Amino acid sequence: MTKLKIAIQKSGRLNQDSLKLLKDCGISIDNGKDQLKASARNFPVEVLYLRNGDIPQYLRDGVVDVAILGENTLVEKGEDLKIVERLGFSKCRVSLAVPKEAAFTDLKDLDGKRIATSYPNTVKKFFDENGISADLHIINGSVEIAPNIGLADAICDIVSSGSTLFKNGLKEVVKMSESEAVLTVAPNLSAEKQEILNTIQFRIQSVLRGQNSKYILLNAPNEKIDDIIELLPGMRSPTVLPLAQEGWSSIHTVVIGKSKFWDLIDELKVRGAEGILVVPIEKMVL
Structure with missing residues (x-):
């Protein structure tokens, strides 16, 4: 029996919200603690729990068929992949931040500065579009600490409430883009899997209309x-x-x-x- 393989984030809020959406769509997932793969009891779906940053490549390779992930991850690593549904949860923004005591007038103040980020492609594209040259330091993890330890003059990261920036003595100075959870699809989906996806999308749209x-x-x-x-x-x-x-x-x-x-x-x-x-x-x- 053909199953649609859906990738979702391994842990965190996006994981929980994604599973809730599937549940609201009537799809019951049998997943235990630390399980990396689980099947639905009542629907031809298999869920794979993966690192967010790895999902775009898994889609290209056909390892998974569709994915629920942050739009910011697609901008960084999967601009070639198609968004088929905006899901309205896990909303955040991709922003630049500097130490609270740092003087900041406009984006040009970051010209020639050191920027720590987990989103180098996003930052480079944004800076190129605005004529800014900067030294990018790629960090996989908590980038907020970089200015405090002298590694960078500013950071680029996702921001939700801004509390993490505040706790680390940083202030948000430029909002580069906004992001939310999206449903994206592999390039070459079979007709059978597309039919399953169509059913899921219909259910998702019904849930989202109800929420709004x-x-x-x-x-x-x-x-x-x-x-x-x-x-x-x-x-x-x-x-x-x-x-x-x-x-x-x-x-x-x-x-x-x-x-x-x-x-x-x-x-x-x-x-x-x-x-x-x-x-x-x-x-x-x-």
């Missing part, structure tokens, strides 16, 4: 219904049901996107909505 949406139920006087519906960007159109209390109705709809969610709630209240219930959506299948 809310189900809203509210009560409103009938004379306010048109004003309220005007605000609600439902999947097709809101559902309106009469209440037992004469002159009142219940309105049900799905709100997609979170960026202006509370602004919407405030405006619904202004237009007469009462008893607003907001319910999370596990999955949204279109």
